[in-house]
Amino acid sequence: MTDTIPEPVTTPRGTRHVIDKLENFPYGDRRVVTIDGRSIGVLNVGGKFYALRNNCPHAGAPLCEGVVKGTMDDTPVHEYRYIRHNEFITCPWHGFEFELETGRSIVDPQKMRVRTYEVAVEDGDVVLYV
Ligand code: FES
Numbered sequence: 001m002t003d004t005i006p007e008p009v010t011t012p013r014g015t016r017h018v019i020d021k022l023e024n025f026p027y028g029d030r031r032v033v034t035i036d037g038r039s040i041g042v043l044n045v046g047g048k049f050y051a052l053r054n055n056c057p058h059a060g061a062p063l064c065e066g067v068v069k070g071t072m073d074d075t076p077v078h079e080y081r082y083i084r085h086n087e088f089i090t091c092p093w094h095g096f097e098f099e100l101e102t103g104r105s106i107v108d109p110q111k112m113r114v115r116t117y118e119v120a121v122e123d124g125d126v127v128l129y130v
Pocket residue numbers: 056057058059060061091092093094095096
């Protein structure tokens with residue numbers, strides 16, 4: 001049996017694109033889709049979905065191939081605390097880190113940002129709004 005993906009539908013939230021059935025998109029999985037010439041990554045991080053442009057604003061790397069991780073807290077010397085587990089993606093080329101929710105970089109959140117998109121689970125489908 002082959003599932004058919006519906007044609008995109010334009011809504012007030014943007015154009016609705018069904019990426020896949022939720023059951024085919026397990027924790028830790030990610031997809032890169034091309035919509036209107038834009039490469040967009042959709043990631044399932046522990047059951048929470050994120051979508052962001054697959055081009056790093058630094059030098060254009062395929063950002064969504066990067067590692068999803070947390071970051072280090074601001075602590076005194078010789079003290080280390082890992083925080084915000086799985087809230088960031090690290091660029092595979094030079095290691096800049098971007099918050100999955102907002103697309104803002106850790107280093108310069110006001111000036112360096114990657115575009116994010118709304119993604120939702122609706123009637124058992126993973127849906128991206130662009
Ligand atoms: S291209 Fe992403 S940090 Fe340089």
